[in-house]
Amino acid sequence: MPPKTKAAGKGKAPAKRKLAEEFPPGEVLTDTGKKSWKLGAPIGKGGFGLIYLADPNSDKPVGTDARYVIKVVKQLPAPETCSLSKWITHRLKHLGVPRYWGSGLHERGGKRYRFMVIDRLGTDLQKKFEECGRRFPRKLVLQLGLRLLDVLEFIHEHEYVHADVKASNLLLSHGDPNQVYLVDYGLAYRYAPDGVLKEYKEDPKKCHDGTIEFTSIDAHKGVSPCRRGDLEIVSYCLLQWLCGRLPWEDRLQDPAYVRDAKIRGQENISELMSSCFSSQDKPDEIQRFLEEVKSLGYKDKPPYEKLRSILQSGLKSIQARDDGQLNFTAASVKVSTHTPVPGRVGSQWVCTEVVVFVSQRTAEDSGADGSPKRKKRPTKKTGEWA
Structure with a gap:
């Protein structure tokens, strides 16, 4: 991670967009x-x-x-x-x-x-997550991680990052419950136009972009999205799906607090894992995944194969394999001291295909360098992670 700088501000919420008018059936x-x-x-x-x-x-x-x-x-x-x-x-x-x-x-x-x-x-994974009592089985979480690596590697190789991976942006196929799709490219960003990587630059006016509980530390600091940010977001998703909640979910109304909690977690990943799992239930592969992502620089190309092998080792440790079947049976994961907090069920997905990574925002919707201004407002919860 780049050297820590003075805490960034909260930024201003963008003006509310006017949606297209509703067309009558038969148009x-x-x-x-x-x-x-x-x-x-x-x-x-x-x-x-x-x-x-x-x-x-x-x-x-x-x-x-x-x-x-x-x-x-x-x-x-x-x-x-x-x-x-x-x-x-x-x-x-x-x-x-x-x-x-x-x-x-x-x-x-x-x-x-x-x-x-x-x-x-079909339905999104946030709804499935709620139906499963806010726990996904370990095998399922590792399978989803592997599929996300495939999707993100494809997107990254076409010079874009997604910047908003979360359960409500993962939809099952309408006809095949074992296929899952990453949707909503409304925050997608071209991190390397014509192969030229963007420079690391903090901008207080763009702080905390994305979905507050999952967004990357870079985004909290107003830095344009990059590949490591996508993978950091994925690591938070994997954590939440396994343990039920993230340590900073108690204070999502305070973006600076969430940012600082994530920075503390990056500085001491073992402590972060202990805050999410009991000692006997810590998934070693998730800690290794987090450590690998932490080691990436802003411009680095992620080691996708190494990350896959880490998740595959997790499957092997529980005598499982990625057999293509997504089993949403509720997991019996023990958590250390945290009580699950009811989560937000995501809004309806934004129908943009992988082919629509960018060029969907007008000048009003994006900054001068093409970075998005849209921010997802947090849902207020109570409590605190010390």
Whole structure:
């Protein structure tokens, strides 16, 4: 980590965005490939627009069994795209990013809207986490970690970082409960445009960007997102999924406190683990994962294979393997002194595919260097981690 500097400020909350107006069922949109799509009922909203059930245009109304969804947003520039086919063919049978089917512009009432079509997805992992009593089985957590490494390595190799990994941004497939997808690229950031890495620079005006309990220390300090930040966020997710809560979740209304708690945790990872687990239940692989991420510099390329091997060793230690089956049966994990705190169920996902890493923010939504200004406001909780 870079040398510690004077504590950054809390920053100001951005102005509330105006979502696209709701379109009536049956509205027809035509993408850039001249294919027409019919909208069904809206099923959710994200930070940038509304999400509708959709199907290819026909005489039939769009039913509740629609295979596609369309995200409609207002006044955003064209998305950038990249291909998944080579990656999947040569490395994996499945990569957890939504499949892109088309995009385009639509005019209504003198206003222009941009839209994108992707596969319909199912429930998010935050809902599953709550249903499981805020514990995931160790095997499942390690499987999810492995899948996130695959997704993030793909995104990182295309010069972007996600910057907002969390359970509510991980959705199960609509048809296959063993497939999970990382969604919501509203905070995605191009960390290396044309291969040139961004410099480390703290900016008090951009402090605490992201989702407060998971966001990286860099983001707390107003530093533009980077690859190590994504992996730091993943490590906090793994911790929470295993032990039920993070030590700083008691005071999410105080971003500076959360930042300092994370810095203390990075400085003494063993103590952080002790605050989350009883001595006999500490998962060694999670501590090793945290230590590996801590060793990364701001510009460093993460050792994805080494991180995978750490998680694989965790599976081996419990006589398990990544068999492709996601079992959400509640885990019987013992925690040291912490009582689970009811968590936030995430808002509806923002329908942006892996091909839409950036170019979704207007100048009003981002800083001069392309870094996002959007901040997720914390949910107030009581208590304290000393």
